[in-house]
Amino acid sequence: MTRENTLELQKHYDALAEKKDTFIQRYNYYYSLLYKQYRYFIPEGKNVLEIGCGTGDLLNALNPKNGYGIDISSAMIKKAKERYPAYNFQVGEINELKADIKFDFIIISGLLGELDDIQSFLKEARRHCLKDTRIVIEYYSYLWQYILKIGEAIGIKTPQRIQNWLSYQDIDNLLKLAGFDSVLKERITIFPLHVPVLSFILNKIIARLPIINALTLNHFIVARPIFKNEEEYSVSIVVPCRNEKGNIEQAVTRTPKFGKMQEFIFVEGGSKDGTYEEVERIIKKYSDKNIKLFKQKGIGKGDAVRLGFSESNGDILMILDADLTVAPEDLIKFYDAIKENKGEFINGCRLVYPMEKEAMRFLNLIANKSFGIFFSWLLGQNFKDTLCGTKVLFRHHYEEIARNRSYFGDFDPFGDFDLIFGAIKHNLKVIELPIRYRSRTYGATQIQRFRHGLLLIRMCFFAMKKIKFK
Numbered sequence: 439m440t441r442e443n444t445l446e447l448q449k450h451y452d453a454l455a456e457k458k459d460t461f462i463q464r465y466n467y468y469y470s471l472l473y474k475q476y477r478y479f480i481p482e483g484k485n486v487l488e489i490g491c492g493t494g495d496l497l498n499a500l501n502p503k504n505g506y507g508i509d510i511s512s513a514m515i516k517k518a519k520e521r522y523p524a525y526n527f528q529v530g531e532i533n534e535l536k537a538d539i540k541f542d543f544i545i546i547s548g549l550l551g552e553l554d555d556i557q558s559f560l561k562e563a564r565r566h567c568l569k570d571t572r573i574v575i576e577y578y579s580y581l582w583q584y585i586l587k588i589g590e591a592i593g594i595k596t597p598q599r600i601q602n603w604l605s606y607q608d609i610d611n612l613l614k615l616a617g618f619d620s621v622l623k624e625r626i627t628i629f630p631l632h633v634p635v636l637s638f639i640l641n642k643i644i645a646r647l648p649i650i651n652a653l654t655l656n657h658f659i660v661a662r663p664i665f666k667n668e669e670e671y672s673v674s675i676v677v678p679c680r681n682e683k684g685n686i687e688q689a690v691t692r693t694p695k696f697g698k699m700q701e702f703i704f705v706e707g708g709s710k711d712g713t714y715e716e717v718e719r720i721i722k723k724y725s726d727k728n729i730k731l732f733k734q735k736g737i738g739k740g741d742a743v744r745l746g747f748s749e750s751n752g753d754i755l756m757i758l759d760a761d762l763t764v765a766p767e768d769l770i771k772f773y774d775a776i777k778e779n780k781g782e783f784i785n786g787c788r789l790v791y792p793m794e795k796e797a798m799r800f801l802n803l804i805a806n807k808s809f810g811i812f813f814s815w816l817l818g819q820n821f822k823d824t825l826c827g828t829k830v831l832f833r834h835h836y837e838e839i840a841r842n843r844s845y846f847g848d849f850d851p852f853g854d855f856d857l858i859f860g861a862i863k864h865n866l867k868v869i870e871l872p873i874r875y876r877s878r879t880y881g882a883t884q885i886q887r888f889r890h891g892l893l894l895i896r897m898c899f900f901a902m903k904k905i906k907f908k
Contacts, residue, residue, distance in 0.1 A: 443813055444510060444531065444661070446511070447510055447552060448511055449727060449794070450509065451509070451511035451513070451668050452511050452512065452513040452594060452825055453513075454480070454514075454597065455493070455509075455511060455513035455516075455517055456513075457742065458492060458493050458514070458517075458596070459652060461560070461595075461596045462495065464834045465630070466632075467508045467630075467632035467715075468627070468630040468632075469495075469761055471626060471641060472496075472626075472627075472629075472656065473496060473499045473655075474657075475624065475658065475908075476496060476499070476500060476574065477499070478488055478574070478863075478908060479574050479658070480500050480502075480543045480545075480572075480574065481482075481765075481842065482500070482501040482502070482517075483502070483503045483543040484500035484502055484503060484543055485497070485502065485503055485506075485539055485540075485541045485542045485543075486500055486504070486505050486506070486539040486543045486544075486545065487508070487510055487537070487543070487545065487566060488505075488508075488544075488545040489507045489509075489545065489549060489563065490508075490510075490513075490533050490545065490546070490548070490549040490775065491514075491515075491518060491527065491591075492509060492518070493514050493518050493522075494507050494518030494521060494522045494525060494527060496545065496547060497518075497545075498521070498522050501686070503527075504525075504526070504539060505522075505524070505525035505526065506526045506528075506535070506537055506541070507525060507526070507528070508527070508528045508530055508531070509527075509528045510529065510530065511529070515527045515528065515529045517700045523866065526580065529768045532559060532563055533562045535566065537566065537811075539566065540568045540571065540832070541566055541568070542565065542568070542570070542571060542572070543571065543574060544563055544566065544571060544572075544573050545572075545574050545576075546558065546563070546573065546574070546575045547574075547576045547674060547815065548576055548577065548578065548598070548705065548770070549611075550577055550604060550609065551578070551598070551600065551602045551603065551604065552577065552600065553602070554601070556609075557615050557616050560573075560612060560613065560616035560617075560618065561616045561617065562647045563617055564616060564617050564618065564663050567663040568663075569663070569665055570663070570834075570835075570905060571659055571662065571663055572662055572865045573587030574612075574617060574658065574660055575609060575658065575659045575660075576656060576657070576658050577609065577612070577656075577848040578656065578657070578659055579625075579652075579653070579655055579656075580603035580604070580605060581652075581653060581825055585644065593731050594865075596898065599768065600642060604769050606657065606659065607624060609659055610659070611658070613661050617663060617664055618663055618664065619661060619867060620659055620660075620661050621660045621661055621662055621666050621819070621863065621865050622817070622818035622819050622820055623659050623662050623710035624639070624657075624660075624818055625645070625651050625654040625656065625657050625658070626645060626654055626655075626656050627654055627655045627853075628641060628644060628654045628655065629641055629734065631647075631888050635645075637809065639695070641662070642907060643907065646907055648815055659779055660865045660904055662782075662865075662867055665779065666777060667778065668695070668780050669777070670698040670777070671698065671723035671752070671753035671773075671777060672697055672698050672699035672700070672701075672745075672749075672752040672754070672791065672803075673696065673700050673701070673752045673753070673754045673773060674701050674703055674754070674755050674833075675700070675701065675702050675703065675755065675756045675757075675758050675769065676742075676743055676746030676750065676755065676756065676757050676758070677689055677702060677705070677746075677757075677758050677759075677787070678707065678734075678743060678746065678757070678760060679705065679706050679707070679710050679717070679759050679761075680706065680707040680708060680710070680723075680740050681713060681758035682707045682709070682711075682761060683711045683712050683716045684712045685760050685761060686704070686711050686713065686716045686717055686760070687716075687723075687765055688762060688766070689702070689758060690702055690720055690727060690773045691724075692723055692762075692765070692767055693766040693767070693769055694766075694767060694769070694770045696769070696770045696773045696774075697752070697754065697773060699728070699752065699833040700727075700728065700752075701728040701729070701730065701750065701751060701752060701880070702719045702727065702728065702729045702730065702759075703730045703731070703732070703750055704729070704731045704732070704875055705732050705734050705742040705743075705745050705746045706731065706733065706734060707734040708737075714733065715733045716730070716890060717729075718731065721880065732749060738852065738853070738854050739827075739852050740852055740854075741853075742853075745838075747833075750833070751882055752833065753832060753833055754830060754831070755831055755832070755833055755836055756772060756785060756828070756829075756830055757827060757828055757829050757830070757853075758771060758828060759827035759828065762796055763875055763876050763877070764788075764826065764827065764828045764873050764876075765873070767874060768828075768871075768873050768874075769828075769833045771832040771869055771871055771873075772784045772786070773829065773871060775871055776832065777832075780869050781828070781866075781867045781868060781869025782831065782832065782833045782835060782861075782865065782867045782868075783830075783857070783861040783866045783868045783869070784830040784866060784870075784871050785821070785824075785826060785828075785858070785869070785870050785871070786823065786827070786829065786870070786871055786873050787822050787826060787870040787871060787872045787873065788822040788823050788826050788873060788874075788875035789807060789810070789822050789823045790822070791872060791874045791875075792871070794876075806849040807822075809825065809898075810822045810896060813858070813898075815906075816898075816902060816905060816906050817858070817859075817862045817905065819868045820868075820870070821858075821868070822870055822871070824854060824858060825852075825854055825856075826875075827854070828873070829854070829857055829858075831857070831861065831866070833867055835861070835864065836857075839857065839860030839861065839863075840866050841862060842860070842868040843856070843860065845904065846859050846860070846863075846900075846904055847865060855894075855897055857863050859901055862905065863905070
């Protein structure tokens with residue numbers, strides 16, 4: 439910022455330091471909504487930086503492992519240091535930050551509207567990022583600008599020197615220019631005051647609905663820094679298989695070589711056609727390849743995938759369905775996409791290219807398209823095909839999902855939504871990779887359309903409660 443603008447802001451917020459507590463106490467309900475949303479994005483025990491931290495209340499609410507706050511107001515920082523001595527607070531701007539660590543999360547709460555040069559500010563913030571750092575930006579909807587000005591005039595809102603009213607597209611563009619990539623967006627709060635029952639209905643339910651959601655006050659963007667990557671990775675290809683004897687050898691021979699190490703992990707789930715014995719034969723026949731075989735103790739594809747991932751050694755984890763309706767030859771596309779940092783959770787999409795005859799029955803196709811529309815709204819990222827079995831992610835991201843699986847629970851026998859919901863909860867960038875969906879050449883589908891369809895609908899409502907209507 440220019441020195442003149444900085445000095446004006448310092449005076450403005452120094453004068454507000456004594457009033458800050460009054461506003462937080464008076465509007466505790468509103469701040470509790472904000473803090474809850476931040477805690478959803480940011481797990482406890484992380485290294486967190488808040489730029490424009492004020493008196494440090496938000497930072498403290500997140501219970502970070504290492505908490506850093508910086509603010510241009512010396513009066514605000516004085517209060518923050520007195521209240522929360524366990525954290526590191528500094529007076530200054532982002533280019534003056536002194537920190538001996540880089541951060542898992544960087545918070546920019548209500549600050550972008552007061553900056554002279556947002557692009558330069560974001561570039562400075564990027565210097566404090568790791569590859570997996572997430573920037574959490576909160577800003578007010580421009581639709582509320584006159585309501586907020588009235589609130590400031592009558593003394594029911596903290597005064598701000600707002601200069602920029604920004605749309606999502608404005609911020610997304612500035613993020614790209616500064617070397618970031620938007621991951622997801624969220625909108626909350628349509629009624630910031632507390633009126634029993636009414637506030638709950640409006641903010642918990644009504645504000646989350648499509649169209650109405652655009653009218654909310656607080657908008658969030660979660661973004662990630664983009665770093666160029668030239669590294670090669672080792673790969674584990676997990677193949678859940680049940681009654682797929684005729685496809686086993688092709689799964690191995692048709693998969694192209696990629697990565698610095700490649701292993702196949704077959705997890706067999708109680709076949710009656712000799713699939714287990716076929717994998718044993720393939721292991722002996724292709725002794726030059728790294729092939730492992732495990733017998734599944736539980737049931738369902740999700741259980742098989744978890745077993746395969748737990749026994750894997752690769753940096754990158756892949757799922758290849760043994761029916762080979764997604765061609766093994768396409769796996770190199772998934773590898774290139776994640777290696778080149780196009781995304782962090784690569785999801786196959788069967789609904790772009792024309793399908794081979796009988797590859798997907800009509801009702802299944804309608805269900806997949808419907809689920810895609812629904813989940814795009816639910817998850818805040820675009821999903822065209824949630825049910826494609828081929829999914830790819832880094833091991834360290836999967837381990838983070840697994841460690842925090844209790845948030846959703848063990849609810850998904852297929853494994854698709856366990857991974858998708860976990861990826862969204864941990865702010866991973868999802869990219870869908872179009873593939874050609876092929877007809878089976880051996881065996882029969884193990885999907886029971888109506889029984890499994892009802893289960894999927896039940897999981898949708900479960901996810902609504904845990905993600906959208908939390």
